[in-house]
Amino acid sequence: MTTTTASTDAIVDARGLSCPMPIVKTATLFRTLEAGKTVEVLATDPGSVKDFAAWTRSTGNELIASTQEGSVYRFLIRKN
Amino acid sequence: MTTLTALVTERPFAAPAEPQPAVQPEPESKAATKDFVIINWSGDLDKVWPTLILSSTAAASGMAVKVFVTYWGLLPFVKEDRRIVGKNWMQKMLTFMQRPGISHVKLTKMNFLGMGPWMMGKLAKENNVASPRELLDAALALGVEFIPCQMTMDMFGLTRDDMIEGLGEPAGAATAIEIMTNAEASLFI
Numbered sequence: 001m002t003t004t005t006a007s008t009d010a011i012v013d014a015r016g017l018s019c020p021m022p023i024v025k026t027a028t029l030f031r032t033l034e035a036g037k038t039v040e041v042l043a044t045d046p047g048s049v050k051d052f053a054a055w056t057r058s059t060g061n062e063l064i065a066s067t068q069e070g071s072v073y074r075f076l077i078r079k080n
Numbered sequence: 081m082t083t084l085t086a087l088v089t090e091r092p093f094a095a096p097a098e099p100q101p102a103v104q105p106e107p108e109s110k111a112a113t114k115d116f117v118i119i120n121w122s123g124d125l126d127k128v129w130p131t132l133i134l135s136s137t138a139a140a141s142g143m144a145v146k147v148f149v150t151y152w153g154l155l156p157f158v159k160e161d162r163r164i165v166g167k168n169w170m171q172k173m174l175t176f177m178q179r180p181g182i183s184h185v186k187l188t189k190m191n192f193l194g195m196g197p198w199m200m201g202k203l204a205k206e207n208n209v210a211s212p213r214e215l216l217d218a219a220l221a222l223g224v225e226f227i228p229c230q231m232t233m234d235m236f237g238l239t240r241d242d243m244i245e246g247l248g249e250p251a252g253a254a255t256a257i258e259i260m261t262n263a264e265a266s267l268f269i
Contacts, residue, residue: 018209020137024218027140058141 008076009037015044015072022048023055026077030061033079038064041075048073116143117259117266120226123152123178125185125197125212131269132215139222143264147219148256149247150229153269155180156212157226158242166237174236182212182244220246227251227259 012029014022022043029039041052049066052075056063065076116138120131131147139145149157158165158180165180166172178186190196204211210218220226228243230250240250260266 016208018207020133020140020215021210021218023140024136024222027222028218055141058143060142 007038008040009033010039012039012041014048015042017043018045019047019051023051026052026055027059030059030079035079038076038078041077043073043075044071046073048075052077114143115259115263116145117263118145118147119256119260119266119268120147120149120153121151122188122269123155123185124188125200126187126189127269128153128156128182128185128212129215132212132219134267135224136215136219136222139219139224145219145222145224146248146259146263147224147226148229148251148259149226150232150256152178154228154232154236154238154243156182156185156216157228157244157247158238159244160184162242165242168237171235171237180242182216185212227255229256 010029010033012022012026014025017025022041022045026039026041033039041048043052045051049068052066053063055061056077061080062078063075064078065074067074116135118131118135120128122128131153135145135147155175155178158175160181160183162180163175164172165175178184185197186194187196187200201211203209225248226246227248228238228250230252233239233243233250
């Protein structure tokens with residue numbers, strides 16, 4: 001069982017969670033990460049699209065990708 | 081879509097493999113830390129909820145967050161197992177009328193003898209909204225500093241031992257003024 005893909009170092013499964021828990025979960029994981037690591041976040045809260053853009057701006061982390069597959073939003077974020 | 085689902089069930093919230101340093105409540109950003117302050121005056125469910133959502137999110141966004149907890153706002157931060165607190169009958173009357181603890185907060189409107197909060201809790205659960213209890217735990221874990229008001233604690237007959245673990249040192253109005261004027265944003269809720 002692999003724990004990471006080639007492009008990501010960790011994953012946050014925030015599917016089913018409402019604001020602010022996707023951000024809270026992601027921020028909690030980010031505190032344990034070194035700079036340069038990439039995290040994939042999965043969420044179903046439609047508000048998370050704007051929220052992850054805002055959160056990465058506030059924290060100085062980089063939102064590499066923000067995509068949607070069905071009802072799942074996928075964010076790729078690099079810790080700076 | 082299938083690969084995505086398979087991927088997720090295999091590694092829910094997987095941390096990186098290497099050993100982790102202890103979680104430190106330090107800001108994410110390398111830029112100068114911004115302060116965010118809330119004066120939490122109300123002990124009502126519909127006001128404590130946004131206090132906890134905003135404070136935990138601000139901490140998650142790398143801000144230094146202080147919440148000054150005063151007046152009715154103190155009661156949700158009393159230990160859940162406390163029923164009647166205080167030394168004299170008037171103080172005891174307060175907590176007889178309003179049961180303290182984060183899980184016993186009432187609504188400002190449509191309380192209907194507890195029917196309103198019960199329905200609100202049920203709606204929150206159905207919509208996967210975190211409960212005040214979960215949000216309080218998240219806020220504390222993210223390093224939000226809750227500062228209880230010494231004067232109101234004395235007035236209500238509350239001791240440090242009545243209050244939950246993890247709160248800051250009790251302080252007064254001058255501390256509230258100082259943290260508010262130094263903050264990037266401050267709210268009175």
